[in-house]
Amino acid sequence: MDVSLQISIGKLILKNPVTVASGTFGYGEEYAEYFDISELGAVTIKSLTLKPRLGNVPPRIVETPAGMLNAIGLQNVGIETYLKYKLPFLREKKCTIIANIYGTSIEEYVQLAEQLEKEGGADAIEMNLSCPNVHDAKSKFKCPLIAQSPEWVEKYTYAVRSITKLPLIVKLSPNVADITEPALSAEKGGADAVSIINTLLGMAIDVNTRKPKLRNVVGGLSGPAIRPVALKMVWDVSRTVKIPVIGMGGICSASDALEFLIAGARMIAVGSYLFRDPLVPMRIIQGLRDYCLTHNIDDINKLVGSVIVE
Amino acid sequence: MKKLHECLITLHNLVAPHHYRMVLQNKDLAIHSSPGQFVMLEVSTGYYPFLRRPMSIERIFSDGVSILYKVCGEGTKILSTLSVGEKINVQGPLGNSFPIPEGYPHYLIVAGGIGVAPFPALVEKILKVRGIPPEIILAGKDYNHLLCEKDFKQMGCKIHLVTEDGSAGQSGLATDVLETINTQGETIVYTCGPLPMIKNVHKICVQKGWLCYASLEAEMACGEGVCLGCVLPAKMEIENEMMARVCKEGPIFDTQVILWDKIGDR
Numbered sequence: 001m002d003v004s005l006q007i008s009i010g011k012l013i014l015k016n017p018v019t020v021a022s023g024t025f026g027y028g029e030e031y032a033e034y035f036d037i038s039e040l041g042a043v044t045i046k047s048l049t050l051k052p053r054l055g056n057v058p059p060r061i062v063e064t065p066a067g068m069l070n071a072i073g074l075q076n077v078g079i080e081t082y083l084k085y086k087l088p089f090l091r092e093k094k095c096t097i098i099a100n101i102y103g104t105s106i107e108e109y110v111q112l113a114e115q116l117e118k119e120g121g122a123d124a125i126e127m128n129l130s131c132p133n134v135h136d137a138k139s140k141f142k143c144p145l146i147a148q149s150p151e152w153v154e155k156y157t158y159a160v161r162s163i164t165k166l167p168l169i170v171k172l173s174p175n176v177a178d179i180t181e182p183a184l185s186a187e188k189g190g191a192d193a194v195s196i197i198n199t200l201l202g203m204a205i206d207v208n209t210r211k212p213k214l215r216n217v218v219g220g221l222s223g224p225a226i227r228p229v230a231l232k233m234v235w236d237v238s239r240t241v242k243i244p245v246i247g248m249g250g251i252c253s254a255s256d257a258l259e260f261l262i263a264g265a266r267m268i269a270v271g272s273y274l275f276r277d278p279l280v281p282m283r284i285i286q287g288l289r290d291y292c293l294t295h296n297i298d299d300i301n302k303l304v305g306s307v308i309v310e
Numbered sequence: 311m312k313k314l315h316e317c318l319i320t321l322h323n324l325v326a327p328h329h330y331r332m333v334l335q336n337k338d339l340a341i342h343s344s345p346g347q348f349v350m351l352e353v354s355t356g357y358y359p360f361l362r363r364p365m366s367i368e369r370i371f372s373d374g375v376s377i378l379y380k381v382c383g384e385g386t387k388i389l390s391t392l393s394v395g396e397k398i399n400v401q402g403p404l405g406n407s408f409p410i411p412e413g414y415p416h417y418l419i420v421a422g423g424i425g426v427a428p429f430p431a432l433v434e435k436i437l438k439v440r441g442i443p444p445e446i447i448l449a450g451k452d453y454n455h456l457l458c459e460k461d462f463k464q465m466g467c468k469i470h471l472v473t474e475d476g477s478a479g480q481s482g483l484a485t486d487v488l489e490t491i492n493t494q495g496e497t498i499v500y501t502c503g504p505l506p507m508i509k510n511v512h513k514i515c516v517q518k519g520w521l522c523y524a525s526l527e528a529e530m531a532c533g534e535g536v537c538l539g540c541v542l543p544a545k546m547e548i549e550n551e552m553m554a555r556v557c558k559e560g561p562i563f564d565t566q567v568i569l570w571d572k573i574g575d576r
Contacts, residue, residue, distance in 0.1 A: 026536040030558075034313060046536075054543075054553050057572075061529050061539030066357040068531060075538045075553055224357045252357075275532040276352065276362060278401075279314065 003292040004299045005285070007041070007266050009244055010167030010192030012124050014041040014096060017261065017300060018285050021222075021248050021271030022047055022100035022126060022171070023072065027086035028093065034278040037095055039285065044098040044269060045082070045090075047128050048116075050108055052078035062204050062213040067223020067250065068272055069202050071216035074102055074131060079112060083121050091120075098169065100126040106159045113164045125166050127191075129156060129182075130173030130198035132220045147173035147198070150185040157189025169246060171195035172237075174226075179233045180240040193244040195269070196237050197230045222272040224250040231263050238264025238305055252280065254287020261288075264305040315339045317400045319392055320374065326454050328381045329424065330390055334400055335374040342403055343370045345431035346525060346562045349377065349402030350533040351389065359385045362401060364530050364557070366428040366502075375403075378457060380424040404533045405561045408432050408500060408523060410439055415495040417444035418520075419467075420484050420511050422503020426457050428525050432500060433465050443467045445491070449484035449503070453477040485510045499523070501565075505573070512565035522565040528556040543569040 005016035019042040025031060028043050037043055055075025062069050077086065090097050099122030103109040109127060116122040130147035146152045157170050170186035172179060174197040183194050199220025204213040212218075230249020238245045247265030251257050252273040260268045270281050277283075288300060297303060321333035339349070350362035363385040365377040381390050392398060408428075410417075417436050419429050426448065436444055443465060449472040450456045456478055462469055470487045471479025480487060484507055488499075497518070501511045502525035515522035528540035535558030544554035544567045551569065554560065 023538075024532075024536060030532075030534040030536050033311070046538075054551065055538060055541070058539075058541055059529050060541070061531050061537065063359060063361050063529075063531075065360075067360055070531075070537070070539060072538045075541070223360050272360075272531070275537055276360065278534070 001293065001296070001298055003289050003297070005288060007301060009124060009169065009246070009267065012096070012167040014267070016041040016285050016288070017267040018257070018281050018288070019044050019098060019246070019267060019269045020274060020281060021269040022128065024271045024274050027082065028090050028095060029086075031274070031278050032093065035282050038093050040095065040281055041267065042096040042098045042124070043090060044100055044126060045086070046076050047074050047100045047102040047131065048076055048079045048082055048112060049074060049102050050079060050111060052076065052081065057215045059213065059215055062219070064202070064204060064221065064223075065225060067221055067225035069204055069214060069219035069221050070199070071214045071219035073216065079115055079121075083115075083119050087121050096123045098122065098124045098126050100128050100171070102128040102131060106156055109156060109160050110163055113160045113166070117164050117166050122166060124169060125160070125164065126169040126171050126195060127156065127160060128171050128198075129153060130171050132173070132175065132199060132201050132218070145173050145175065147182050148176050150181040153182045154185040154189040157186050157191050161190030167192045169193045169195055171198055173198045174200050174229060174233055180236050183237040183241050187241045187243050191243060193246055193266070194237060194241065195246040195248060196234050197249050200226050200229065222250065224252055224273070226250050227256060231259055234260055234265050235263040235307070251284070254284045254291065257284045257288060258291060258303070261300070261303045262305070262307045264307070266304055311342055312338055313401055313404075315400045315402075316397050317374070319394050319396050319398060321376070322392060322394050325378070326457060329378065329457060330381070331368065331376055331378050332389075333371075333374055333376045334398065336400065337373045339400060339402060340370055340372060340374050343367050343375050344403065344407035345370070345435045346407035346428055347403035347405050348533070348561060349375070349400050350404060352399035353385045353388045359388070361531050362533065363389065364527070364533055366525065367403065367431055368427050369430045369434070378424065378427040401533060405557055406559070408435070408562050410436055411498065412440075413496060414498045415442065416493045416497040417442060418491065418493070418497055418499045419444050419446045420449070420488055420499060420501040420503070421446065422449045422484050422507045423451065423455050424457070425501075425503030425525070428502055429500070430458055430461050433462060433467060437465060446470065447472060447484050447487050449473070449507075451475065483507070485514060488514050497521075501525075508565070509570055512568075512570065515565065523562055524565050525561050526556050526563055527561065530557055533557045543572040545569060
């Protein structure tokens with residue numbers, strides 16, 4: 001039996017439903033030493049901003065039970081350097097590229113998307129409306145994310161949708177009361193897919209110094225610790241919107257990936273676990289194929305949302 | 311080059327209270343390793359601890375490498391329970407290595423505590439390529455924290471012992487001894503240890519006009535430069551200021567590129 005792992009996001013056809021979470025794979029160069037990165041359904045690159053960013057003051061990461069907190073603060077090379085020095089490598093490798101973008105205003109998102117499309121810098125765009133680490137936690141009591149306001153999500157999505165034909169993905173935050181609301185707004189704004197979820201806000205303190213372990217005080221929690229939360233949100237969102245859901249949050253194995261697909265994700269992303277095992281995306285692709293063969297499934301799309309709730 | 315290796319543990323000894331030496335057998339890993347590089351060890355097969363543990367390569371043999379580590383948290387505690395004959399997944403070698411430029415009649419090493427870890431391999435390399443035994447300042451809290459003394463002696467190094475409590479060698483800090491050393495001709499200093507010590511070694515080297523390379527450490531997730539967790543503010547080549555990745559641009563840095571004023575009291 002031939003197994004098809006092919007899926008589509010908008011008009012973009014991907015050879016399999018496995019990508020990497022933005023910020024865990026750089027621009028592909030490092031892990032290309034470990035495996036053929038063109039085997040991925042897509043490479044999702046580290047968030048791009050208009051100008052290069054230095055990111056937050058270290059310490060930026062701390063290990064936590066079954067996961068880690070990070071407060072990188074969107075350190076990145078900026079779009080110019082990406083287009084000039086990083087993109088050629090990804091193109092030479094024949095990767096499908098999902099370019100994650102971050103702006104501080106609607107105009108910046110629009111500018112980033114326009115430039116990426118014009119210069120062939122992406123095959124799809126993922127709007128990061130949910131980075132938890134770009135606000136100063138000390139000076140502000142509240143750090144609103146665009147993804148926390150359904151109204152803003154729709155506005156931002158619509159603005160970018162209006163200027164690009166590239167498939168558009170909106171990455172949402174779990175730090176909300178009901179994630180289906182911003183998901184519906186993204187769909188209404190014209191998104192082709194939603195990425196569920198970005199990291200959960202968290203904190204850790206060194207009891208000897210009584211100082212937060214992250215210089216930024218708070219950070220985003222990732223890793224298997226958040227997997228059940230992510231899975232539930234993927235299930236919620238996939239029953240609410242008609243567009244595909246890209247599921248992510250603590251995926252470490254093919255079995256974890258299958259959970260997300262069965263819950264309703266069309267595609268999945270591996271994140272923090274790459275740090276532990278750079279080969280995990282390849283193991284997952286193989287594992288998905290093996291599962292389909294064992295369970296007589298000729299098309300992975302038939303698994304999507306197939307959860308049996310009695 | 312393959313970077314993930316299943317290594318057989320062929321030796322695992324307590325060398326001082328809370329300090330262990332572990333030999334990891336793997337030819338491929340050994341062939342590609344250089345002094346100053348590090349490996350990431352998978353200490354658990356489960357999700358706790360979640361991340362690998364970065365360790366300096368202590369010595370490079372024909373069929374493996376050794377590491378020297380101090381038990382200071384959950385990861386190293388688990389590591390210390392592994393037995394000879396068990397296997398462990400090792401990622402590496404990672405990062406850059408110590409430069410050993412020509413034309414330096416004096417090689418000086420300043421090691422504080424477990425910071426001695428990358429130096430046995432460096433001394434062997436310097437002896438091999440330059441034929442000059444480096445002079446070593448070996449410092450620690452007390453006599454229990456002076457590691458590798460015998461190894462360095464066998465390699466023909468002149469050693470200055472320093473302890474904070476005076477229980478061995480001179481009483482004081484590594485930098486007290488460094489200040490008193492006067493050399494003739496070009497001198498190159500290699501250092502590793504607590505960050506305040508490295509900072510002071512750097513200052514002394516600037517005063518004396520010596521080139522100084524430090525092996526730095528940081529909380530690290532990936533070891534490959536993708537997570538951007540282990541960065542330090544630095545001034546390198548093209549860019550005025552950048553966040554240099556300890557795992558990729560380092561762990562060995564010319565101490566003049568580090569923006570020391572921007573590094574807090576970690």
